[in-house]
Amino acid sequence: MIRAKSLTKVFGKKVAVDHIDISVGEGEIYAFLGPNGAGKTTTLKMLTGVMRPTEGEVMVLGKDIFKHPVEVKRMIGVVPDEPKMYPSLKGWEFLKFIMSVYKSDDEVTRQRMENLVEVFSVDYLDHYIFEMSHGMKQKLMLVSVLMRKPKVVFLDEPSVGLDVIATAVLKEILKKHAEDGGTIFLTTHILDMAQNLASRIGIINKGKIVAEGTVDELKLMAGRKDLEEVFIKLTGNEDRLKEMLEKL
DSSP, X not given: OEEEEEEEEEETTEEEEEXXXXXXXXXXXXXXXXXXXXXXXXXXXXXXXXXXXXXXXXXXXXXXXXXXXXXXXXXEEEEOSSOOOOTXXXXXXXXXXXXXXXXXXXXHHHHHHHHHHHHTTOOOTTSBGXXXXXXXXXXXXHHHHHTTOOSEEEEESTTTTOOHXXXXXXXXXXXXXXXXXXXXXXXXXXXXXXXXXXXEEEEEETTXXXXXEOHHHHHHHHTOSSHHHHHHHHTTOHHHHHXXXXXX
């Protein structure tokens, strides 16, 4: 469903993503973890066709996303870390606009949209987007993507700005989507979300994937029992953390 080969992105003299390979299958939830500046968001932007790689290829649903951008983007959904929406639209106008763009203004999509609006407590569809908080916009963006039930969903830090209930709802929706054969690629700083959701986890550090596997495989690889400790060790931050703690 998602395949990247030798994916590379260079900004000037900085190599942000360095010849990485990614493969995610049908029904998988793949969590992509890494420290700030490791290359997570840059990778996601290349996988979704927002940013062209310096080198390498990206295949989504069996098609090169840069050769067939419209066809592929019609079948995927993307929730960015900072929802970019039209501020002068009201919530319901934005959802109608998305339906029209994707030619999905049908009874099934409308019913799914109504269900998602209810479970996410989006009771502000008559508000203008510029009046909404980050969390309110995040929930509206999630509804706009999930109501279409795309085959592949990309999420960049999807729980940022969400309250506890909305985060719990999101986890269950993503699990159900994967059980129904959908594929999910998400970046997150919330290790609990990765541990509870992911079929597999990839860890990127300084532009390179340093480890990949199930939670149990990563724990065995790092010789640690806790995912936080696994993450710290595999990203080479154990000594740095000790030094910082000694200064307290």
